[in-house]
Amino acid sequence: MSISTVSVLSDLLEALPHLRPQLYFKASLTALSHAMEDQVLASNSDRPLLIASFQRERYYRQEAHRYRRLAQRTDQVYVLSALETDFANASGFYETIAFDLEDALSQEWHLIVIGKQYATCLVCRERFMNAGKKKPSLPNNFDVDPSRQFEGIWTSDRQVAFKAAELLLERVLSYRPELSNKVEQARAFFGINRPNKRKSAKNTSKAPEQGFSNIDPNPFVQRLVTYLQAGQYKLLKAYGAIAEQELKERLVNSITAAIRRGSTGGQPLYPQEILKVAVEELGQALSACRCLIYRAGITDETATISHEYLNSAVTSVTGQALPLEEHLLFQAAVQQQESIYIADTHADERIANSAALQAIVNRFFIRSWLIVPVTYQHRLLGMIELHHCGAVPHQWQVNEVGLVEAIATQVGAALIQAEAYANLEDLNQQLEALDRTRSNLIAITGHELRTPLSTIQVCLESLATEPDMPLELRQVMLNTALADSERMRKLVQDFLTLSSLESGQVQWHVESLSLEECVELALSRTRTRTASESQPKIITQLPEHLPLIRADGDWLVEVISKLLDNAGKFTPPQGQIAIEAHSNGDRMVEVTVADNGRGIEPNRLEVVFDRFYQEEGSLRRTVGGTGLGLAICRQIVNGWGGQIWAESDGKDRGSKFHFTIPTAINIG
Known part of the structure; x- marks a missing residue:
């Protein structure tokens, strides 16, 4: 195996000097390569030769599922990639060739597709702004940078594709010489030149087979158009995300302002008032048929619905008890600490298999359902629910779920703040508990110390005043005194240990x-x-x-x-x-x-x-x-x-x- 420092693009331009490389952005090359691959997938009878070279293994991993599908169309698939983790030379669904990071292939991106009636090739190398360096360093996240540029050749010229295939097959054999028979079969079948037997440019490849010029370009063109449309969609989506973020911030700020406006005497709102403000603001912002916020703990069996917003002629459920123990969606939201949303309750398996959920859906006339837990530092404080009750299901959007989650976070923080000011009674109870602990300490200490001390005293007095006491009885007295002294030692040691642990001195x-x-x-x-x-x-x-x-x-x-x-x-x-x-x-x-x-x-x-x-x-x-x-x-x-x-x-x-x-x- 020899590591080549000469790029495939340089060899191709030297062999075919009439070629002129062009500049491409990464997004364009992705669209071109996917279109070339989809042309193979669209073919039912042709079994082409396909050679792909990736700069890094991580880029190959993003496309590995596509190459499994391509391998179902042909057995002549070769994938080259620089080793990073576990990419290796192997013969599985297709041939994989792991090249060294020092190889010039690590700076290039190639895809060659040669069929009996068509051929396309993409041969390019990356252009770096710091190209003066011998080995430019690549940032870990440069694969997601749309400004990356490549120079190279993309063409459906069969002569160019054959020459590129010849160069890449040479690289394949340099790393995996055991594939020589398989590569020889590909060369013979498609008429690709062997190394060291170069012909003039006009004789580089065989004459095109009959019907080569009549290939249907529709699959390729349609795929390319799809990627162009996808790029436009991503741009519109980015503008939409900005607008959604603005809406989220405006709503969060409005709820915060409403909570502050409701404060009196420098004290925050009580929890019930916080929930009332939040349910109104959230229900109006999302135009749901019904918005509910209710308090619930992780061990509660039922919750009473005390805050509701109605936006249409639907039945009010204020004051009704909501069973939680068999409420599978509630339990899932609590355990996963995540939102649960259902577009159509009539088609959801969880609801179809749960009599308790079916009862809630029928009682509340829910068609589309969103459940978001209100938590603070992993403590469950309550739940926010949004219902759509119309005949047409509502498809929950990511921005809607994110907005409700942001409000849930705001509500959770406000509830904790309000509870902090309402915990004086709890503090008094803790003081009472400390007083009871002090009383217990005095009682237990008095009992645990007085009893063994009395026993020890009796035993020692008996030994001192009864010199004629039998030896067996003397031993009993000594053992009793020793046992009770050990009991006292344990008591003192436990007190000291607990005191050190509680004071943080350990x-x-x-x-x-x-x-x-x-x-x-x-x-x-x-x-x-x-x-x-x-x-x-x-x-x-x-x-x-x-x-x-x-x-x-x-x-x-x-x-x-x-x-x-x-x-x-x-x-x-x-x-x-x-x-x-x-x-x-x-x-x-x-x-x-x-x-x-x-x-x-x-x-x-x-x-x-x-x-x-x-x-x-x-x-x-x-x-x-x-x-x-x-x-x-x-x-x-x-x-x-x-x-x-x-x-x-x-x-x-x-x-x-x-x-x-x-x-x-x-x-x-």
Whole structure:
């Protein structure tokens, strides 16, 4: 293989000096090349030779689907491209030839089509403004620049096409000599000269076959006209986009101004007033039959429609309850955080397969439907709906959807701002909760410290005052005192740990770790602490190919240990605890500690992570602990950007604690 630094265009102009290159813009060459390819696709009987050379692999990828279709018309298709990722020499649907970036082909664009009754060729190279440089650098996005210029030859002269094919087939064989037999067949079939056997210009090719001059040019001309029309359409579309952007900005500004005008005493509007202003402005701007805005949360089962704009004689739905749990379109908009639009509800499969959606369509007389979620920082605040209720479906335009989405963003920000001024009651409730926490702290601390101290005191006094105490009883006294002192140490340590985590004083030592090793360390720690106790069986079910995780190893072991301790407290000795893990598809590994013990009531799944929480009450429990373990776990998991939550089917039905850890590729 030899890398050529001479362009095909230069060789062609040297061989045929009567040719005069012209200048072309990229858009023109795209139209010409597509027209040439479509001429092949329009032919039912001809099996032409087709040679295409792309400057870069990324340009070839944009056209690869077309060449698969072309390969169905002929087996003589050769595609050359500079290698960038995985383009390679191969014989698949057609022959692919990967040339070196140093080859002059990397600056050229060629397409040769030779049939028995027609021939066209496009041979050109790019003209750079900095052409004085030996190797001009190409920006990554220059392929989308319509100002790119090329100089070259485009012609349907059979002599020129044959010469260009001869030059390009030489390049094909220089990179893939194993194709010599196939190339020889093409040369023999179409009468293309072999290398080093050049003839005079008048004898370069065979005489045209009968009927060559009678080729139908309609497919080529029609395709070229189509691309010219497409260029005009893009220009009109650009002007339309400017007008649409102006409309969007004007409407957003009008809603913002209306909200500010409604403010009194320097305070923003209340949420209900914000929705009233927005629904009126949006409904008038888009001339929909009905516009609705209603508040809804991600877990709400129903929503009451309280704000509506009507633009025609359609039924009002204000005050009606909208079921959300079986509302598939609502759920899809929430999960995907994207707009859902339906041009014709009579022809949509989702509505046809859902009795709940059919009921809504029939009750509201909806023919065309647009649903846009109102969110703020991924928090669902409500939903905007637009309905067209006429007999003719409405085709939702991109600018209409974009406009409603912009208004939804504005409404979401306004609602959050209004709620910020209306949260004084919530702040008072938080202060009350802090006061209750303080009371719990005093009560639990007093109980947890007084009980072991009393036990230790009794044991030590007995040892001091009873010198004749049997050895076995003395050992019992010592073990009891040691156990209660360890209980006190754990209590103090948990207080200090939680205080450090909540104050942000912890220094995280993040590194790439194997989850399996951390689980083994946690199991070893648990077995050491409970060696003398009867504990449920612990099994691990970790996949072999889990990705490495990114976390602080010591704190991760602490989380797993505390979850195992918690499960062991509420699971009978004959029960079982399982540790599982899997990748959840979001660059996170999800770890689950499951038991078949006492379980958790559904209304307590969130509060179990609160400080000092104990299922049986802080001062009347049958198991040890301070109620700080799960609170510590939550602080640690939140510290590395993960989540932790609990699941349970109810009392005596076991529980599952899940938490997530970032994988090693998730943190740069």
